[in-house]
Amino acid sequence: MTAAAATATKPSAADVGMGERIQAAIERALQRNIKGLEYFASPAPVMGTTPKDLIHSRGTLNLYHYRPLSDEIYRVPLLFVMATTNKGYIFDLAPGQSLVEYLLKQGYDVYVIDWNAPRADEKHLSLETYVLDFIPECVSRVQEESGEEDVTIVGYCMGGVLSVMYAAAHADGPIRNLACFTTPIDWEHMTMFRRWSDRRYFEVDRLVDTLGNIPAELIFTSFEMLRPATRIAGQVQLWENMWNDDFVKSYRMFDRWSTDPLPLAGEYFRQTIKELMWENKLLKGALTLNGTRIDMANIKVPVFHAVAQHDHIVPYDASKPLIASVGAEDKKEIVLKGGHVSVVAGPNAVKRLWPALDQWLGERSV
């Protein structure tokens, strides 16, 4: 072979690059098929495995105490209040991806209020029940269990709304700090939900009177409708990444959680629509629960609010007024990259929210 012929047959760098990519694509396609079969044959991932004890339960209410993972803990216990629309295992997805586990390892004493689906006979549960009965009852149990008077409350989404209401109604304590994640305060800015529940067309009384509790399917559909193409795009993304075990594991955990919403107690739903969505009473300071006016200016304890830059469920404009409305001098808002869920769980949360929360809480938990 002459030198000229050898040069002519030698593949160029571009050809080599393309060849490698084709080879990688074929390998991934094979892996996709093999792992795709495994995906359908394997059971759903187990979540919420950090050791815990159920210390109190009443109907829809569950109070868990997580077992300490540190030899020395902060004085003030943390009480998480989960959103009423979803299960609390978003705080405890898997080892290494669990906010609860992270906080336990950092030396916190962690309690979580998680919700069961309300039973048919719990359709009468109201905002008053959650704010003036369930949360105070759990705070008392935490005080009893920990032997500490002070309790820090951490609320997520609607759990944050309930926590804010509780803090405003109990200005004299025993709350030590209030931390909220993506908590809607100005319901005028819950754009799509507000549009769909337009009082001219949305017959909330008829819906609640007919159904009793609001079915989980209705909650799920309303969340899905906010971004109708995202589920399909997610499934395409899953197929493309089927070769990647970490991606598949993470996808399955989030998918399971997001497709596992809870029904809402009828009366609670009716009040949420009328008092918050239609009248925006929390922001206006016009909300009254059992004769107690819920005024956020009464909240004088330190307040932390983490909001998500790309939150399509609770837009930033809806959550922004919390810090401005509370009467606390020690208050902090952090705006984090991510969405409504990825701000609290997943790789972004591990890097962003969790260390920020630990730093803020640590200084205020002694």
Add this chain to the structure above:
Amino acid sequence: MAQQQSTPDPAAAFRELVSQWEKGINEFASRTMNSDEFSQAMNKATTASTTMQQQLGELIGRYLMTLNLPSRSEMMNIAERLQAIETSIHRVGAQLERLAGATAGGGPGGGPPRTKRPPSTGQSGGTS
């Protein structure tokens, strides 16, 4: 390097295509759903669906009654009663455990000492 960058990557192009499709559909859906007409239509559909669901439930309930079979709501009532009993048992169990713990010297405030300080104060602890 420059040559590698210019080599087309079909997978990246596909990802971009899916991403654009998702964005386009979501934006279109948001525009469509953010209207009076959509809200009105959706709520009419919801009302019709719940009414139908209620009527169908009543009809099936009557049918099951003639067959002397329990309806779903009756089964659910039984399940709820069982759950309530389980809850009571759990409560009694938890109280017994607490009593046993208190007798054994545990009880409120048990567990690791609550003396941890944040790492920045440098006084104690510091698992982070």
